[in-house]
Amino acid sequence: MSCSRAELMAIVIARALRDGDVLVMGTNAAIPLAAARTAQGLHAPRVTVMIGAHGTIDPTAGVAPLSGGDEAFLGGRFTTSLASGVGDQLRGLADVIFLGALQVDRVGRCNLAVIGDHARPLLRGPGTVGLSLIATVKRTIMFFTRHDRRMFVEAVDFLGAEGLRADGGGIELIVTPLAVLGPTPGRDRLDVVTIHPPVSFEELQDRTGFALDRAAATTTPEPSARELAALRATTAGTALAGMVLE
Amino acid sequence: MGKIATRLPLAECVATHVRRDGVVGIGGLHFHNTPMAMVREIIRQEIPISRLIPPLDGSLNADQLIGAGLVEEVQIAYLGLEHFGMAGRFRAAAESGRLRVRDCEEGGFVLGLAAAAAGQPFGALPAGLIAPAGGVPGIATANADDYRPVIDPFTGREHMAVRAIAPDVALIHCQLIDARGNCGFLGGTFLDLELARAARICLVLAEREVDELPAGCRGHLPGYVVDAYCVLDGGAHPGSSHGLYGYDGEHIAAYASAARSDDGFARYRTETIGPSELHYRAAAGVPVRIGELAVRIGA
Numbered sequence: 001m002s003c004s005r006a007e008l009m010a011i012v013i014a015r016a017l018r019d020g021d022v023l024v025m026g027t028n029a030a031i032p033l034a035a036a037r038t039a040q041g042l043h044a045p046r047v048t049v050m051i052g053a054h055g056t057i058d059p060t061a062g063v064a065p066l067s068g069g070d071e072a073f074l075g076g077r078f079t080t081s082l083a084s085g086v087g088d089q090l091r092g093l094a095d096v097i098f099l100g101a102l103q104v105d106r107v108g109r110c111n112l113a114v115i116g117d118h119a120r121p122l123l124r125g126p127g128t129v130g131l132s133l134i135a136t137v138k139r140t141i142m143f144f145t146r147h148d149r150r151m152f153v154e155a156v157d158f159l160g161a162e163g164l165r166a167d168g169g170g171i172e173l174i175v176t177p178l179a180v181l182g183p184t185p186g187r188d189r190l191d192v193v194t195i196h197p198p199v200s201f202e203e204l205q206d207r208t209g210f211a212l213d214r215a216a217a218t219t220t221p222e223p224s225a226r227e228l229a230a231l232r233a234t235t236a237g238t239a240l241a242g243m244v245l246e
Numbered sequence: 247m248g249k250i251a252t253r254l255p256l257a258e259c260v261a262t263h264v265r266r267d268g269v270v271g272i273g274g275l276h277f278h279n280t281p282m283a284m285v286r287e288i289i290r291q292e293i294p295i296s297r298l299i300p301p302l303d304g305s306l307n308a309d310q311l312i313g314a315g316l317v318e319e320v321q322i323a324y325l326g327l328e329h330f331g332m333a334g335r336f337r338a339a340a341e342s343g344r345l346r347v348r349d350c351e352e353g354g355f356v357l358g359l360a361a362a363a364a365g366q367p368f369g370a371l372p373a374g375l376i377a378p379a380g381g382v383p384g385i386a387t388a389n390a391d392d393y394r395p396v397i398d399p400f401t402g403r404e405h406m407a408v409r410a411i412a413p414d415v416a417l418i419h420c421q422l423i424d425a426r427g428n429c430g431f432l433g434g435t436f437l438d439l440e441l442a443r444a445a446r447i448c449l450v451l452a453e454r455e456v457d458e459l460p461a462g463c464r465g466h467l468p469g470y471v472v473d474a475y476c477v478l479d480g481g482a483h484p485g486s487s488h489g490l491y492g493y494d495g496e497h498i499a500a501y502a503s504a505a506r507s508d509d510g511f512a513r514y515r516t517e518t519i520g521p522s523e524l525h526y527r528a529a530a531g532v533p534v535r536i537g538e539l540a541v542r543i544g545a
Contacts, residue, residue, distance in 0.1 A: 027328055053275055054434050066329045069275040069303065071433050071488045071541065079464070082436050086356045090372050109382065113349050118388045124340035126326035128385060129303070132351035135374040159384030160351070162377045
């Protein structure tokens with residue numbers, strides 16, 4: 001079935017969600033919110049969504065507002081608070097956090113602070129924010145609306161978080177417009193998991209700054225009619241059809 | 247004895263309570279519920295800030311103070327313009343080496359503020375939150391001002407501690423206030439209730455003064471926390487004031503573009519921020535814009 005790249009990303013994420021998961025999202029929530037609602041319609045009806053900025057539980061917003069702190073994200077089943085929501089994430093009560101970064105490297109380290117030297121950077125990024133919570137939230141799903149060698153690098157310039165935790169937690173999936181990356185079975189580095197058709201391995205490797213294993217790659221399974229119907233039945237899902245990704 | 251909140255005009259409030267070379271904390275999140283009129287007034291009075299602590303997600307509030315050359319050091323978890331892009335003046339100042347950046351992260355920022363709000367000297371962080379830097383610089387090595395190891399006196403284990411985030415003065419925005427300085431929030435409170443208590447002096451910029459706070463406020467701050475307050479409708483513009491008006495996307499986008507260059511920011515400062523808040527209100531069309539952006543209850 002034909003679908004947009006953003007729809008495919010949401011379905012890939014939805015497949016990774018489990019019934020009962022508590023998900024944390026906020027800024028850039030369009031794809032994660034659609035994924036959560038799709039999973040609720042399929043195999044995970046008891047997924048709980050938390051909006052980090054407000055501590056809103058199960059937001060009523062149909063479509064994610066552009067800003068995580070938007071008033072539109074205040075309405076929900078109920079609202080706790082930003083601090084208690086962060087407490088839940090530090091305490092390990094949250095199952096999945098959605099994050100992005102400026103750089104992710106071969107061994108899963110993440111950086112959103114600086115490119116270059118910290119005292120006089122080539123590019124000053126916004127800061128580490130929630131990356132540290134990779135250490136305490138059970139699983140991390142990263143998603144990117146573009147994929148290039150500046151993002152996927154051999155080694156990060158600044159350590160915001162170790163993405164691959166010794167205890168098996170941390171980054172579970174990295175979903176991009178080209179592919180899905182994830183930890184190797186030995187969890188010692190990142191590699192390609194699946195490639196979205198019609199992207200070739202060569203193109204993916206060319207746009208990734210560390211070596212990928214061709215033998216590890218399979219094709220991202222096409223969304224089924226049932227999955228697409230579940231996605232498009234949600235307001236958040238319908239917003240993805242026209243979303244343009246690089 | 248608690249504090250007795252005094253209502254003051256904006257310029258006098260800032261001149262009286264924001265001392266030169268102090269540590270200033272700002273409330274709100276991104277461009278929501280943030281006391282922009284106080285930020286502009288600090289710029290007009292050219293009050294230098296030794297350390298600026300923007301909200302957990304800092305925005306044009308911090309970017310403008312940095313652009314005005316008033317900030318020596320900034321302590322941040324995030325500083326950017328969210329979907330409007332990077333914070334141009336912050337980038338320029340940090341990339342030139344002029345601005346010292348104390349990089350924090352979300353857990354330490356929240357626990358550091360909560361510690362200060364409870365009168366604690368520091369917060370202890372969960373194990374593993376701050377990755378030990380192995381070969382690559384990270385928060386553990388780049389920010390010893392705020393993150394240092396501590397021995398748990400009960401178990402003997404080593405943990406990372408975060409210094410309490412205790413500004414000299416906190417600038418808070420809320421929608422409603424009464425004559426005793428009791429604050430009513432009609433929308434998000436973010437970390438404002440913690441920040442107000444973490445600071446030695448708390449200044450509030452409210453949209454409206456009321457005889458009595460109505461039921462239905464989503465958060466409150468008692469007047470005994472507040473030193474002084476100003477009342478100004480549209481004071482959070484171009485950001486939002488939850489429950490009253492949304493953010494002015496056109497203005498923020500134009501600012502984001504101006505802030506990419508020294509000249510652009512200089513023009514914004516002269517032409518838009520201007521010599522008085524009255525000037526800003528006219529230049530930015532505040533009364534009209536907040537009318538157009540008014541939150542329609544039940545819509």
